[in-house]
Structures are given as C-alpha cells and as structure tokens.
Amino acid sequence: MVARHDQTTDPVLLDGLLQARRGTAFFARKLNELADADLDGASLLPGWTRRHVVSHVGYNARAIARLVEWAATGVETPMYPSVEVRNHEIDFGATLSPIALRNLFDHSAVHLNVEWRDLPADNWHHKVKTVQGRTVPAEETVWMRTREVWVHAVDLDNGASFTDIPAPVLARLLKDITGAWHTRGTDKDLVVEVTGQPSAMVFGDTAATSPTVVSGTLPAITQWATGRGTHGTTATRDGEPVTPARSAPKWI
C-alpha cells in the first residue's frame, strides 16, 4: 500500500525528517538561484565545481535511498558498489547538461523522500551498512542526508553560510566530528569551545595541560571543524594567540 504520510510516529525521527526535508528545500533554493552558466563556477570544495556538488548531492540521495530499500526489503543494496564507482559517478554527473543536473537533484530527492515516507515503523531499526563501513539502523540515513544537504548548500558558494544551518544540526555535526577525532586520537592537545551558548559546549582533549584552545560561535566552530577555514575562530595556547590559526584535524 502506498502511504500518504510517514509510517513512523517516533517524534525524534519525525523531527529529524523535518530537518532533512528543510535542508533539501534550502539546497534547492540555493541551486535555483544559480543561473545555468553559474554551475560551471567553483564551489568551496577544492577541485570541485558547483556541478560536482550538485551531482554528488543527487547521487547521495540515490545511495541513501538504496539503504532505505535495504531496510525495507532485507535485500542487501549498498550505497555504492565501491568508492571508485562513487567518485566516477560524481565526475560523470558533473558533465550533464544543466537541466539534467537539476533533474538529477530534484528526482533523487523525491525518490529518497518517498522511500522514507513508506518505510514501515519497525523497519527503521533494521541495520544497513554505509560506504564507510559503518553498520547503523536505517534511522541514521536521515542524519546522513541532513548533514549532506545543509553543508553542501554552503559549498555551492552562493551566499549560504553556516549561520543558515539550524543550531541542532550544527551541534550534532560538531559532536560527530569531534567524536571522530577522539576515536582516531587526532584531537591531542586540542580543546574546542563554543561561545554564546546557554550551556557550555566544550570538546576535545580536555585533560591536556597546555592545549590549543580554539573558540568561536557554533556556526564558526562547526565550519572550522568541517575543514572550511578558520574565519570567526580564535586559537590560543596558555592565553597567547596561536598563529597561524590551527586548522582542524581531518573530518572524513
């Protein structure tokens, strides 16, 4: 039976779906503001034009839809056959005509949304494996997509910034990234402090005796943590400014 609304009634999941759908609408808005010729311009990602960003976001929706189909059917359908195929697909997509590229984004986003909508409540707990080898419940696909659409909307370099991203999305992203650093041990002697928050947000090597402390607002710190520059952040060590500002450890 085809559903007209989400099958899940889990309020946390429904809230997550809302953030993903809002992010998709935001990406669509920034894309629609660009003229066809603008798609040839550079994005904020080294070596990628805006075409590459749109291509990646489109194929990412298809890849995530495959995980949702896996959760629905129990038939293993990976995001991508391999990282090489993923990268080749992005390069190929970047060569499409503007209308085809825009259709790729639109149609893949609708497809993913339908897969989410029709997934029975119980199947959201079914385990699937991401291209990075993480085994996660299908619920995680919502966050995976949320992250992609909000951050890559900024990467289109068309006026969007991290201040446009909702605070709960930024906070979760920062927690994810600093958690990954911690797991890899790449946050040694590094403390990250978010300013201007009702409750303290401190991440990193908080046991270090003389750490480099990088601080800034939630949008500025999250932008920095994703490897998108030091703008709006300050770095100090033993109370003295650190120059040049410390770049963030690798995220993914």
Ligand SMILES: O=C(O)/C=C/C(=O)CC(=O)C(=O)O
């Ligand atoms: O969260 C993960 O384990 C994997 C995420 C991705 O693979 C997202 C992408 O970078 C992609 O679709 O290529």
